[in-house]
Amino acid sequence: MALLVLSWEVVVALGAEKDIKIGCLFPTTGRAGRYGLDAMEAAKMAAEEINNKGGVLGKKIELLFTDEKPDPTFCVRVAKRYILEDKVNFLMGVVSSAVGLAVTEVSKEHKVIFVGTSHATTKTSVENWHPYYFRIGANTITGMRSGALFAEKKPWKKYYYIGPDYEYGQVQWTDFWPFLKKLRPDVEGVGESWPKLYEPDYTPYITAIMRGNPDVLVSGLWGGDTVAFIKQAEPYGLFNKMDYFHPDVGGNYEVFEALGEKMPKGLIMGTHHHLNWPDTDLNKEYVKKFRDKVGHYPITIGANSYVGVYFITKAIEEAGSVDNVEALVKAMEGIKIRTPLDPPGYTSWMRPLTHDIMQWRAIGVTEPNDKYPPAKYMLGKWIVFPPEKIIPSDKEVMELRTKRK
Missing domain, CATH: 3.40.50.2300 (Response regulator)
Structure with a gap:
């Protein structure tokens, strides 16, 4: 080479x-x-x-x-x-x-x-x-629609969203919230936070989320930003006060690897490829x-x-x-x-x-698992979604293309 x-x-x-x-x-x-x-x-x-x-x-x-x-x-x-x-x-x-x-x-x-x-x-x-x-x-639509189908069955009423303030973070929320509202008209958004990509200090966002007092925090962060947010939010007790839901790429192995024993139990996450599913x-x-x-x-x-x-x-x-x-x-x-x-x-x-x-999407819950060191937690208790349930219909696709023209 x-x-x-x-x-x-x-x-x-x-x-x-x-x-x-x-x-x-x-x-x-x-x-x-x-x-x-x-x-x-x-x-x-x-x-x-x-x-x-x-x-x-x-x-x-x-x-x-x-x-x-x-x-x-x-x-x-x-x-x-x-x-x-x-x-x-x-x-x-x-x-x-x-x-x-x-x-x-x-x-x-x-x-x-x-x-x-x-x-x-x-x-x-x-x-x-x-x-x-x-x-x-x-893509984001399959990740976030699988998330919405998962959320439909949960008792969550009040939602807060945090995502990076650029295309990926913005389109996740666009793909998730309107779809969920069709499934569950009773849910309400209580706040949104838009940190920059690679934000070093999430403290003001964490305090704003906790003031919003949601039932669930939906996250659109990714990679090192997810690791940084979880590390900074844990001392505030954020994960004891609300559910944490990260359907698109929260469950990336990089996060489990970096956090090790400090990964909170019970976080709900998805990602594109899992080491232990399928x-x-x-x-x-x-x-x-x-x-x-x-x-x-x-x-x-x-x-x-x-x-x-x-x-x-x-x-x-x-x-x-x-x-x-x-x-x-x-x-x-x-x-x-x-x-x-x-x-x-x-x-x-x-x-x-x-x-x-x-392709199918899978969402799981963080639980102790030391089979993939140095990670000490992995996802389990899988809920899976076939592609036909989470892709946009032909009609939706053509309508979006027509609007762009």
């Missing part, structure tokens, strides 16, 4: 010139750095597996990586350089929803397929949809392979990146070409692919209307 370090990027090559190039963007520094590093390792693991079996159509997979910062303007420049100078065949990755929305416009302009593996905003596949964007991984051989094999290779357990987006490389490979095989973009789009729209996220008897598939992969 050749490693080239430039002043502003890291590029990792796993193939030779004229092989299939995938230009990846993941954060590798700051609070989001663990997301990007695990995504990179999982993508490399998939590429190595494919290349060791002879590649695809006689070609090897080559991965290029750049730190997304996250900065939309910077990432637009990188995406254009990938396409115009590095001559990549595909774009892949991106954790920040704001960056995802920016990079998808580059994909559209240059008609280069962008396989989004990590950002969750629904807009990339609904309002801002175009034929060259595909999502491998969950209980299938495919999921167990993926988790073990990653840990054996990297030395720690993977966080949620690693599985998406791993599947993303296999998804691209499968499309190339079915299209019989890496250069015929329209044939690749058609192949991707019809793909069915078994993933570590699939429960027994289910196979993920690509929805042609939105180019979103159709």
Whole structure:
């Protein structure tokens, strides 16, 4: 493996010139750095597996990586350089929803397929949809609608929301609250807090939440921000005064790993990929392979990146070409692919209307579990939701696209 370090990027090559190039963007520094590093390792693991079996159509997979910062303007420049100078065949990755929305416009302009593996905003596949964007991984609407269906059965009446003040945090609340109000017209919102991404001090937000006296706090934080908030809220007794509900990515392994014994019991969380659900051989094999290779357990987006490389490979095989973009789009729209996220008897598939992969979502409760060290808690007592219960209908999708026009 050749490693080239430039002043502003890291590029990792796993193939030779004229092989299939995938230009990846993941954060590798700051609070989001663990997301990007695990995504990179999982993508490399998939590429190595494919290349060791002879590649695809006689070609090897080559991965290029750049730190997304996250900065939309910077990432637009990188995406254009990938396409115009590095001559990549595909774009892949991106954790920040704001960056995802920016990079998808580059994909559209240059008609280069962008396989989004990590950002969750629904807009990339609904309002801002175009034929060259595909999502491998969950979006906010499936995460928050599964949350609303879970909340419908709870006695909670008064809701408070905290989420980062940018696209991802905002769209979570938009996807959750109107849907819940249709299910439960009796619920009421008693407050909202909008800290900046990577906020260092949550004290004023914690005190505002406690003054609101909700039955439940719904959180849209993620990664290191979730860890920081829980650490800072625990001394105030916040988790004894209200339920904590974090349906989209609260249950990321990174949180359990960082908090260890300090993770409060009884928090209700979901995420995109769980180490201990589904209980299938495919999921167990993926988790073990990653840990054996990297030395720690993977966080949620690693599985998406791993599947993303296999998804691209499968499309190339079915299209019989890496250069015929329209044939690749058609192949991707019809793909069915078994993933570590699939429960027994289910196979993920690509929805042609939105180019979103159709997968189940699971919500659990934090409970003692030391099977995945250094974590001391994991999720259990699962409630699961099939995709047909949590995706927007065809009518909803078309209405949103019409409004944008």
